[in-house]
Amino acid sequence: MDKLPPLNAMRTFEVAARAGSFTLAATELGVSSAAVSQQIRNLEDWFGKQLFVRNGNRIALTDAGHAIYPQTARALGEIAAVGRRMLEGGLRTRLVVSVPFSLAELWLAPRLALLLDGFPQMAIDVRVEDDPVDVVRQNIDLRVSYGDYHYPALKMVRLVHDDVLPIASPEFWRRHGNEDFDLSNVHESQFIHTNWGPNYASHPSWADWFAAAGGNRAPDPSHGRRVGLSSLAIGGARLGLGVALGQRIMAGADLEAGRLIALSSVSVRLGQPYCAFMLPAKAERADVAGLVALLGTSPGKAHNGLPENKTAPSE
Incomplete structure (x- = not known):
């Protein structure tokens, strides 16, 4: 040796x-x-x-x-993982997953339900927290983060590079919208704005969306509805509070079920991908690998809920 x-x-x-x-x-x-x-x-x-x-x-x-x-951190983490497995008698009883706040309910939870179809006896610990987290000391099996730069000493898998598109509830659009699905006529007060917080500078705004759609409108957040999480923006749109820029991976189920409709085919890509981080020794575990595979599955092309004789305009 x-x-x-x-x-x-x-x-x-x-x-x-x-x-x-x-x-x-x-x-x-x-x-x-x-x-x-x-x-x-x-x-x-x-x-x-x-x-x-x-x-x-x-x-x-x-x-x-x-x-x-980086190699030192990985090696010590793997040694710690070996020790935990031996102390547990070789049996893993719990999957520990750490995610940002916005992803927990609308993106992670449905995929955990699918994972449990294959591992019905698995105990799961979901920790909702912002970066950075100490994956080794907190015994986290899988950390999901926005961006690929947070944990250079860990194994990283890119999951999905999401985009946002304008969404609203069908009832809201019947009451306040128009047959042409023209967002330029929506009142300033009816836009839902997501405040991503001081740590993020690469999330698209309504001004970015209008620019992508070929316009120059920039709705003022102070005149509309503001929320602090992307999941809250989707929830607000579902409840009829206004028109939101919804993340596709989170709004997909509501779009498919008709609880939300997409008001345009124009979307804007987020500045960073969502990535999974883990110790290399844990990446081969069936439960961890299974969840990574589920999280990396691109959402299907969601039904947008428009009337049959309508298609979402491309602007």
Whole structure:
């Protein structure tokens, strides 16, 4: 067997690199800051490379540190997974899935129901939380995120690159719409706007949609209805609160059932794809692989609910 680096020092390095601080690493490991510094020095001596640049209480990875961190994190995560499996007697009793708030109800839950058809006795733990999460420490089997850049040390699978299109309830459109499905005539107050929050800058707005449709209208969010989640925008449209830019993967079931109608065939792609992240050792598990496959299934071409003699205009 090839000579191994000191494993305690490798674990200390992973925690310090992730925490960005020897002090925080010491707290997590239950040792002193001096002990953390000594372990890092031992590892640097073993490699013959400096792994951190130290500036007072602040640390930053050197080029050498960046080079070994992803593989170190993966390897330690896989070792931890082996330990958990052995302690559980080789039986996995729970699937732990972590998702952003908007995806939980309208996208994840229906696919979990399909997964349970094949694994009827499975216990599932759904955690709804924003990035970043500590996949290893929180024993998360699968993390779904918007964007492919959050967890470079983990295995990543691109699931779907979603788009948005204008949707409304049939009753709302009968009362407030028009036969030509012309959104340029919709009153400012009847647009539902999604506030994606300060961490996101690549989600399309109504101004983006009108530009894609060949217009130049930019409905003012202060004059309309505003919500903080894309799932709430779809729910508001379903309840007749107005016209929303609905994400296709979330609105698909309502469109197929006729609870919502698509008012145009013009859509705008989101700035980033949705991606699944997991430890490589977990990617081969049947339950994890099955859920990844279900999440990566593109939604069918949803029935748009328009009258038979109408087609969604392409603008």
